[in-house]
Amino acid sequence: MKLLLLTASAYALVPSRKLAPGPRYASARREETMVLGAVGAGALRYAVPAVAGLYAARAVKRKLAKGSRPYDREANSVGREYDAWTREGILEHYWGEHIHLGYYTDEEMEKGYLKKDFIEAKLNFTQRMMAWGGVNDATTAAGGKDVKILDVGCGIGGTTRYMATQLPEAKITGITLSPEQRDRATALAKEQGITNVDFMVKDALAMDFADESFDVVWGCESGEHMPDKKKYVTEMARVLRPGGKQVVATWCQRDNATQAFTAEEADSLDFLYSEWTHPYFISVNDYARLFASEAGLKDVVQDDWAKETIASWRHSIWVGVFDPWPVVFAGPRMWWKCFRDGVCLERMHKAFDRGLMEYGMIKGTKPLSA
Ligand SMILES: C[S@@+](CC[C@H](N)C(=O)[O-])C[C@H]1O[C@@H](n2cnc3c(N)ncnc32)[C@H](O)[C@@H]1O
Numbered sequence: 001m002k003l004l005l006l007t008a009s010a011y012a013l014v015p016s017r018k019l020a021p022g023p024r025y026a027s028a029r030r031e032e033t034m035v036l037g038a039v040g041a042g043a044l045r046y047a048v049p050a051v052a053g054l055y056a057a058r059a060v061k062r063k064l065a066k067g068s069r070p071y072d073r074e075a076n077s078v079g080r081e082y083d084a085w086t087r088e089g090i091l092e093h094y095w096g097e098h099i100h101l102g103y104y105t106d107e108e109m110e111k112g113y114l115k116k117d118f119i120e121a122k123l124n125f126t127q128r129m130m131a132w133g134g135v136n137d138a139t140t141a142a143g144g145k146d147v148k149i150l151d152v153g154c155g156i157g158g159t160t161r162y163m164a165t166q167l168p169e170a171k172i173t174g175i176t177l178s179p180e181q182r183d184r185a186t187a188l189a190k191e192q193g194i195t196n197v198d199f200m201v202k203d204a205l206a207m208d209f210a211d212e213s214f215d216v217v218w219g220c221e222s223g224e225h226m227p228d229k230k231k232y233v234t235e236m237a238r239v240l241r242p243g244g245k246q247v248v249a250t251w252c253q254r255d256n257a258t259q260a261f262t263a264e265e266a267d268s269l270d271f272l273y274s275e276w277t278h279p280y281f282i283s284v285n286d287y288a289r290l291f292a293s294e295a296g297l298k299d300v301v302q303d304d305w306a307k308e309t310i311a312s313w314r315h316s317i318w319v320g321v322f323d324p325w326p327v328v329f330a331g332p333r334m335w336w337k338c339f340r341d342g343v344c345l346e347r348m349h350k351a352f353d354r355g356l357m358e359y360g361m362i363k364g365t366k367p368l369s370a
């Protein structure tokens with residue numbers, strides 16, 4: 001603002017041609033005019049870009065304060081955004097085949113998370129989740145033959161294919177809202193010679209699978225995109241056979257039952273919802289209630305893996321800093337998109353760090369008799 005005033009006064013001081021001085025004072029006036037002209041030119045040279053820079057910075061700040069990709073069910077914003085991420089290839093370049101957070105042990109955190117391979121951390125997450133969810137036990141209980149697993153919200157199928165290699169007798173089906181993800185998942189399976197998988201575009205809230213058709217139903221980081229969390233959980237339970245296991249990993253918000261969100265917290269959550277096309281989040285407690293009361297599952301167990309996964313947010317930023325070229329060569333549209341994603345990654349880190357967000361792990365078993 002000061003610079004703006006300086007520029008304006010410099011303009012005001014430069015005499016206009018109409019008020020040209022008489023011959024007696026002409027040379028003095030000429031000098032005055034030259035000095036003032038120089039001040040004006042200087043102000044123009046430095047102040048105008050500075051003011052423009054200031055305005056641009058404020059505009060960028062304003063743009064970054066609001067999420068840019070809000071959830072819109074009618075427009076299939078989820079499918080559309082994952083289509084774009086898949087087509088661009090940038091997400092796959094940095095995150096690999098698994099589009100979920102990584103797992104870091106205490107020991108790895110002590111050594112420094114940057115020493116761990118970012119993509120390996122994601123594979124480790126899947127391994128931990130499989131062990132925690134009892135996926136191997138569930139398939140053993142089912143006799144190991146004709147075991148069917150449903151991966152709800154499969155991304156480009158990293159987890160689906162990994163399970164398929166670990167459980168060669170099983171058939172794993174992955175569903176997504178993104179046709180590009182389905183095609184990429186299918187192509188990768190073909191490339192890797194994995195035949196006991198299939199991928200389809202299907203809405204988890206309106207699945208046409210028969211009741212009780214899967215031995216394990218798995219949802220890794222898809223719940224956050226669901227506009228109806230109850231339907232998400234109960235639909236999964238509907239297609240689960242009695243005795244089968246249901247296991248979910250999902251970003252959750254703190255339980256606000258006893259302590260309401262402050263205006264600032266609500267604002268932060270609003271950004272996190274609408275930057276990556278999430279309708280809203282719920283708490284881990286809410287999920288556990290849905291598993292037990294609405295879906296009728298037993299032995300429901302919940303946990304918060306925020307500590308084990310939090311390094312992923314900043315690790316994701318660092319892998320981009322260490323290897324910026326795919327983004328650099330992708331052009332200005334991608335620079336802006338990745339810049340925005342970097343801001344969101346940092347805001348996610350902060351929200352998990354201060355307990356506003358939790359990393360929900362929930363599992364349950366379908367009773368043998370209803
Ligand atoms: C963060 S990605 C997780 C991908 C995968 N689970 C993984 O771990 O690599 C979220 C996935 O959920 C899927 N998804 C979101 N809402 C869905 C819905 N209503 N029905 C089916 N899939 C959905 C998206 O299409 C996307 O594939």
